[in-house]
Amino acid sequence: MQVRNTTARWGSVAQFLHWLIVALIITQLILALIASELHGMAKLATLARHKSVGITILMLAVVRLLWRLGNPTPPLPLTLKPYERVLAKFTHAALYVLIFAMPLSGWIMSSARGFPVSWFSLFQLPDLVAKNRPLYEAMLTTHGVLACALVAIATLHALAALKHHFVLKDTVLRRMLPFSKIP
């Protein structure tokens, strides 16, 4: 299997980054939902893990964007209608924006509340802003709204991939799957 992308399929690096980020985003949703039910030390520990995973996603997002810019992008199928092309490009762009905006809004939120972020207790990240309660409130709302948007757009993205595979029977899903043969 190719490391780099070709015009026919995604290479192993792009696939790895895609599926790793999918797994980490699902982890984040679960940690966030658990934390909202907790108090005291358990909440602190769960949110610390949520922040560490979030910073991991941000780091991976940087690598992923650079990798995408330095590699060919497998083109959308020519059979797509113009509005479908627009929709596909919009969802992909939005997902890229969100894998940056989610961790960054969380990081600003933590800084504004005066709870600095560390990466798995290995190193402490600098505060992006000074303590600021109204900014914290605004970022808390933003983080939540973006999370809902991420779930909605990622669901649309997944449903579209399944439609390509099972209804249109093209290679769109398979070219992002390891071990799948593309004719």
Place this chain on the structure above:
Amino acid sequence: MIRRNRLAWPLALLMMLAADASAAPAATYSLDAAKSTFEFAFVQAGATNKGRYPKFAVNFSFADDSVATSKLDVIVDMAALDTADQERDDTLRGADLFNVAKFPQAHFTATQITKIAAGGYDAAGTLTLRGVTRPQHVSFTLRSATEQGRQVLYMNGKALIKRLEYGVGQGDWKSTEWVGNDVNLTFNLRLVAAG
């Protein structure tokens, strides 16, 4: 009567001279609360969290050539602690941590102040925190100045406290996995000579 009077003056003079030779009388200083800060820092989940004690009282009497007789006494209002976050403050005030309802004050009394460097001192004493009294060291530096005709001391210092030695951390909080045992205190005080 006459004989006693004749002896009294020379004796008093002699005693004053003797006292002068060993030490100048220690001056007493009071805290300028508006220009003083007392802060704490601890590591939570790998990140340093900071807060301050806005209410505290300091009694300091000091003479540089008689450091051993100098006194330092600090009382901190624990309920007033402030980390700029209500939830964190309430957790710190709670029964498992500072338990301010039962132990509203922390009290440090120096029993021995020694000079360790030019302008640098070590105060050995006892700290009573959350009902536990233990030996505790505080190190500080002093810079003196004369401001508007009054003698002023700027005291900058620090102390390292192991919170669990004082029982600050019961139940879940006994673990140091998420909240470290070390609490760093730093203070920058403006002390004004009495009188």
